[in-house]
Amino acid sequence: MSSSALAYIGAGIAMGLAALGTAWGIGHLAGRAVEGTARQPEASGVIRTTMLIATAFIEAIALYAFVVSFLLATKS
Amino acid sequence: MELLEEFELHPVFNLPKIFGVDLSITKAVIVMWVAVALTSVLVIYAGRKRGLVVGGLKGGVEAILEFIRNEIVIENIGREGLVWYPFITALFFFILFNNLLGLLPGSFTPTSNINTTATLAIIVFLSVIVQGMIKKGPIKYWLKLVPKGVPAFLGPFLFIIEFVSLLAKPLSLAVRLFANMFAGHVVLGAFLGLIFFFGSYFVAPAPLLITVALRLLEVMFSAIQAYIFAMLSSMYIGAAIHDEH
Numbered sequence: 368m369s370s371s372a373l374a375y376i377g378a379g380i381a382m383g384l385a386a387l388g389t390a391w392g393i394g395h396l397a398g399r400a401v402e403g404t405a406r407q408p409e410a411s412g413v414i415r416t417t418m419l420i421a422t423a424f425i426e427a428i429a430l431y432a433f434v435v436s437f438l439l440a441t442k443s
Numbered sequence: 444m445e446l447l448e449e450f451e452l453h454p455v456f457n458l459p460k461i462f463g464v465d466l467s468i469t470k471a472v473i474v475m476w477v478a479v480a481l482t483s484v485l486v487i488y489a490g491r492k493r494g495l496v497v498g499g500l501k502g503g504v505e506a507i508l509e510f511i512r513n514e515i516v517i518e519n520i521g522r523e524g525l526v527w528y529p530f531i532t533a534l535f536f537f538i539l540f541n542n543l544l545g546l547l548p549g550s551f552t553p554t555s556n557i558n559t560t561a562t563l564a565i566i567v568f569l570s571v572i573v574q575g576m577i578k579k580g581p582i583k584y585w586l587k588l589v590p591k592g593v594p595a596f597l598g599p600f601l602f603i604i605e606f607v608s609l610l611a612k613p614l615s616l617a618v619r620l621f622a623n624m625f626a627g628h629v630v631l632g633a634f635l636g637l638i639f640f641f642g643s644y645f646v647a648p649a650p651l652l653i654t655v656a657l658r659l660l661e662v663m664f665s666a667i668q669a670y671i672f673a674m675l676s677s678m679y680i681g682a683a684i685h686d687e688h
Contacts, residue, residue, distance in 0.1 A: 419667060420667075420670075420671060420674070423619075423623075423664075423667055423668065423671050424671075426623070427615075427618075427619040427622065427623065430618075430619070430622035430623055430626050431618060431622060433622060433626050434618070434621075434622050434625070434626075437629070441447065
């Protein structure tokens with residue numbers, strides 16, 4: 368197997384694993400946010416803002432992996 | 444690769460090199476100038492004269508300014524941090540306009556280039572260090588990086604760890620903004636590329652509609668990323684002023 372083929376495989380695996388973790392994280396976060404809103408509808412504004420910020424943090428981790436996999440895929 | 448053509452910079456107006464640094468004017472520079480102009484015009488216009496009743500654009504900008512003042516600066520730095528209010532406001536609007544102008548067709552997103560975001564992050568990093576050294580004293584600030592009540596022999600190790608984590612802050616700040624903008628535009632390009640990939644009139648509307656929806660999402664992310672950059676900067680400055688431990 369050539370090194371560029373390995374780089375492509377590595378890029379795919381990196382992005383896939385990052386997406387897995389991020390999906391779990393954001394799913395967990397959104398689920399908890401909905402739960403909190405259902406229990407305390409008057410706090411929905413604060414919960415939504417906090418959720419959006421946390422989403423951006425979680426997303427950023429996936430985006431680091433995206434940059435790495437992009438570098439791997441365009442290396443060859 | 445065609446997908447990355449969008450992120451290549453070509454000089455629009457050539458300038459001579461000074462000490463080996465290429466100072467040519469590129470698309471990114473022009474977009475940043477426009478962003479700076481919009482930021483200053485909008486904020487100066489909104490903050491110039493306070494009438495009793497404000498409406499329209501002025502009211503909207505004032506609402507954002509109030510939000511930055513109360514929810515970002517006072518919340519994270521405290522009342523003494525109001526010195527930083529103009530700086531945080533400038534950061535917020537500059538990043539917001541850079542992100543939004545990049546969404547225009549044929550434009551360039553300066554924040555999708557790591558050099559721009561790294562520069563912003565380094566400015567924030569230097570502000571944090573200078574503010575901390577002013578507040579706690581030039582040498583005491585560095586000593587205070589190590590938490591209290593730590594055994595003496597662990598001190599140097601903890602100092603190195605804390606120092607590395609201090610350096611990691613601007614890095615994550617820069618990479619977060621850069622990667623968000625870069626990835627957003629790559630995704631947009633990839634979905635539009637599906638049209639050429641299939642090359643059929645029946646399939647073409649679907650990627651087009653998806654791109655429109657994603658572009659709307661990107662407008663939202665532009666605002667959120669600007670907000671997060673401003674908030675994290677003020678949080679770091681706030682941590683330099685207050686004692687966490």
